[in-house]
Amino acid sequence: xxxxxxxxxxVGGLTVHRAILDALPSADTLYLGDTARVPYGNKSAETxxxxxxxxxxxxxxxxxDFLVVACNTASAVALPALRDELSVPVLGVVEPxxxxxxxxxxxxxxxxxxxxxxxxxGAYQAAIRRAREGAEVVAHACPLFVPLAEEGWTxxxxxxxxxxxxxxxxxxxxxxxxxxxxGCTHYPLLKSAIAREVPGVVLxxxxxxxxxxxxxxxxxxxxxxxxxxxxxxxxxxxFLAVASRFLGRAVTAxxxxxx
Ligand code: DGL
Numbered sequence: 001x002x003x004x005x006x007x008x009x010x011v012g013g014l015t016v017h018r019a020i021l022d023a024l025p026s027a028d029t030l031y032l033g034d035t036a037r038v039p040y041g042n043k044s045a046e047t048x049x050x051x052x053x054x055x056x057x058x059x060x061x062x063x064x065d066f067l068v069v070a071c072n073t074a075s076a077v078a079l080p081a082l083r084d085e086l087s088v089p090v091l092g093v094v095e096p097x098x099x100x101x102x103x104x105x106x107x108x109x110x111x112x113x114x115x116x117x118x119x120x121x122g123a124y125q126a127a128i129r130r131a132r133e134g135a136e137v138v139a140h141a142c143p144l145f146v147p148l149a150e151e152g153w154t155x156x157x158x159x160x161x162x163x164x165x166x167x168x169x170x171x172x173x174x175x176x177x178x179x180x181x182x183g184c185t186h187y188p189l190l191k192s193a194i195a196r197e198v199p200g201v202v203l204x205x206x207x208x209x210x211x212x213x214x215x216x217x218x219x220x221x222x223x224x225x226x227x228x229x230x231x232x233x234x235x236x237x238x239f240l241a242v243a244s245r246f247l248g249r250a251v252t253a254x255x256x257x258x259x
Contacts, residue, residue: 012185013070041115097206
């Protein structure tokens with residue numbers, strides 16, 4: 001059975017890990033959360049690329065057959081450098097998310113939300129237009145969604161959650177998109193609150209989109225009991241305090257590594 005390496009800037013990529021385990025329960029996985037350097041979303045493309053390369057080298061040294069870049073920001077800016085350096089296939093969340101959005105959209109008017117780095121890279125916008133010529137894409141950064149999700153403030157009835165979601169998404173709704181890509185690891189946790197703000201809009205979860213592609217490439221081995229291991233670059237305790245909520249399964253141990 002192939003071992004899938006997955007990295008993210010921190011804990012958020014566990015939503016991608018979760019989608020992969022849902023699609024491929026027998027998968028062996030090695031997850032690295034760069035918790036010492038999170039967040040990536042407000043850093044330059046050059047800095048994020050250097051971080052991404054270091055994470056990938058640690059995973060490659062431990063032995064992986066396939067690399068999933070769970071972090072949308074790193075997927076948006078670092079894939080060419082990662083593919084140049086690694087000898088295993090590398091898949092990022094942007095292309096699968098864009099393809100699902102294009103299939104879902106009737107009007108071709110598609111919204112993307114993500115970190116500042118993801119939005120200003122233009123990666124989703126370009127991938128959507130490659131997949132559908134003439135698509136109109138509007139992209140907005142929603143930086144406060146990340147700390148909200150990490151605090152566990154995701155209840156759509158909560159007035160702070162509603163206020164923040166409304167502030168970011170009212171302009172997106174006004175732009176008349178029929179499909180919205182959740183282009184950040186943390187946003188699936190806010191899906192109910194987001195859905196409430198943009199009723200009738202199809203929400204595309206890039207975590208589910210990449211999980212379907214990983215399954216299509218690797219296939220499921222129902223006889224195999226998958227094994228999940230976790231690495232972090234800062235102290236494991238903080239990661240462990242929230243990891244189970246993001247993964248939807250118990251995470252009881254994580255090893256500290258220096259990248
Ligand atoms: N993992 C990042 C992403 O999906 C969000 C958190 C961060 O800014 O590092 O873009």
